[in-house]
Amino acid sequence: MHSVTAARTLAGHNDGMRSPWSTAVQEWLSHDPDPASAAELAGCDDDELADRFAQPLTFGTAGLRGPLRAGPNGMNLAVVMRATWAVARVLADRSLAGSPVVVGYDARHRSAEFGRAAAEVFAAQGFSVMLMPCAVPTPAVAFAVRNTGAVAGVQITASHNPPQDNGYKVYFAGGLQIASPTDRDIERVIASAPPADEIARVPVEPSGAEVLRAYVERAATVRRGAGTARIALTPMHGVGGEFALDALALAGFDDVHVVESQFAPDPDFPTVAFPNPEESGASDRLTALAAEVGAALAIALDPDADRCAIGVPTPDGWRMLSGDETGWLLGDYLLSGRDCRDAVVASTVVSSRMLAAIAAEHGARHVETLTGFKWLARADDGLDATLVYAYEEAIGHCVDPDAVRDKDGISAAVLAADLVVALGNRGVTVLDALDELARRHGVHSTTAVTRRVGSPREAAQLMERLRKTPPREVAGFAVTVEDLAPRTDALVFSGGDDTTTVRVVIRPSGTEPKLKCYIEIRCPGDLAPARDRAARVQDAVAAAVRDWA
Structure with a gap:
């Protein structure tokens, strides 16, 4: 439907009734660069229009995130372009105009389109842009920002949200997620941003293959021991499969069996009700494969591979560990056998208290933060000690903060595999290790x-x-x-x-x-x-x- 016809329909000209949202819709359609928006909005009733136009999408825990739909309260091309223009303006106001930025995207619906648009808006604003050459894990963008010294990074992703969603995640210097007041600064500038069709775009050639290779190689180095184990793996229809296989192979784990029906990226996530390893039933195919092949460890990544869940065999069958259980094990493993006087570990206010007890036993500092990795990544701010591990109960683990100051499912998978081998070399299972921690704490x-x-x-x-x-x-x-x-x-x-x-x-x-x-x-x-x-x-x-x- 042509935008003029759609606007008239929304205005109620066909039946003599005028929608209370007609002016806002007409204004939006007059500047929306997406030609499909007109027909989409013409099919909306007043309640749906109110949901889309009453307020804009705002920055939450992980940037912008919402349903793919036309209007200011949705993820669409216009919102991505105006948000990018605002990020560029905030960087310029901080005397960072012309600096390098990184743009990545996952395999969700429209992610590649949004990523390209963001890169082109940055380029038109004079920034030097590294646009990833393919769909990548979110932690790869965090790594790239830190590794290259870029002043910002944007990843188009909605992580483990349902298939109809997408999002816009922002990192600033050091590969840290933005925190207040930066998020509020960006929102204020978005409110005064030009209409999307007035925002310039300059074509950008994809690059970054060497940085992606460096990311995978670094993830493999979190391994501390030697030996191998049979592993079952699912990337949950997301982007982490090939990256995880490469990192595990470089770390010495080449006996990896994958859930074939979930290995290729698929934005519809057809085999799971919710593409989240925490959800009941989401890892059933993984644990069935682990049992079938006699694996020692099962690994589930979420769709953008920033989170990692692990499963282990028990006398009663396979069981996926909670994020807290994995956090205790990895935290204790990383603190064991090192001088911990200058070490910081962190967990959030909604996570278990056991990591604090583990840290005290090892002589390390424990910091409790607000929820989210934008706070966990800053846990050592102002301290004369360095963050070595952080986790949140929602299966997010930062096991190599020097390289990635965010949760990273790929490096966490490598470390979990290393832990299982180390325990096996002692004749101990993961369940035995959890019992040991319970006896101590x-x-x-x-x-x-x-x-x-x-x-x-x-x-x-x-x-x-x-x-x-x-x-x-x-x-x-x-x-x-x-x-x-x-x-x-x-x-x-x-x-x-x-x-x-x-x-x-x-x-x-x-x-x-x-x-x-x-x-x-x-x-x-x-x-x-x-x-x-x-x-x-x-x-x-x-x-x-x-x-x-």
Whole structure:
């Protein structure tokens, strides 16, 4: 449909009724560089138009992220171009005009198109642009920014979101995710950016093959030992498959079996309900393959390969570890056998407390940050010590901060494989290693309760209700509440007795319409009774928390 005809339809000329959004839609269509937008918007009712035009897409935990759709509150060509123009202007205002920038993209719908547009806008603004030659893992862009000394990087990705979404992730110097006030600065400039059809673009030739090779080679170097193990791997229809195979091979792991039905990038993610290794059932094909081939380790990457989940054999079949369990194991492994006086490890406020105990045992510093790697990557700021490891419970692990100051599923996969071999050389399994940690630091049992909501507004209303009338007890344990506002929108409930510690953190998701409740129960003592008590208390706390929302 021609844009004029579409605008008239939206204005209600066909039936004598005028849409309250007709002026905004007409203005958008008059500048939208995407010819498909007119027909798309013509098919929207007023409720849908209100969702698309009432407010623009804003920077959240990981930059811009939202559904692929026309309008200011969606991911589309116009939004990408205006956001890039704003990033370029903020860099120029900081006397960085003309500096090198990196642009990458994953294999989602329209990612390559958006990545090319971003690169061309930067080039038109006078920046020297490295546009990746193919779809790449998100941590490869973070590495490239740090490795080349670029002043910024943009990755087009929505990570593990559903197939209808995409996003725009921004790094500044050092390959660190932007944090406040930079994100707010960019948003303010977006508000005054020219219409998309008035933003210049200059063609850019793809490059960066050598940097990608350096990224893979560096990921392989996180290995500390020798030997091999059979591995099962899935990239979950994302971009990490070939990169992970290459890094593992360089590290000495050449016996890797892949889930063929999930290996090639596919933006529709046809074999999983949600392309997220944390989701129930998402790793079923991986664990089935691991059992079939007799693997020692199963590795699942999310679609942009910045997160890594691992699975291990148990007497009752294969089990995927939680992000916290993997965090304990990798943190303890990295701190073992080194002088830790100048070492920092970090985890977030919604992650388990065990890493703090592990750090204290090794003589390292532990830093607790707000949620997200934009904070974890800065955990050693102002300290006379250096970050050596950071993780968040959502299967994000930064195992080589000198190279990638963000979560990186590829290097985490290499280190996890190395750990399994090192344990095997001692005659120890991963489950044995988890038992050892529980004996030293108490049983830590973690789970999460998720409440899906219709909108961020609904999540905010639920949080406000909890602030006004916070629970004073949970599952029979008296609790106190700590409000982390204004630093972040989260409430921490803590309590317990001599045998049990209870902790619940509740916050809205920064990337999806969810309210998340993170539960941790700690019980010291002999493993069997401690685990039994922790499981019973955890179930009771989870049931209580579900009633809060």
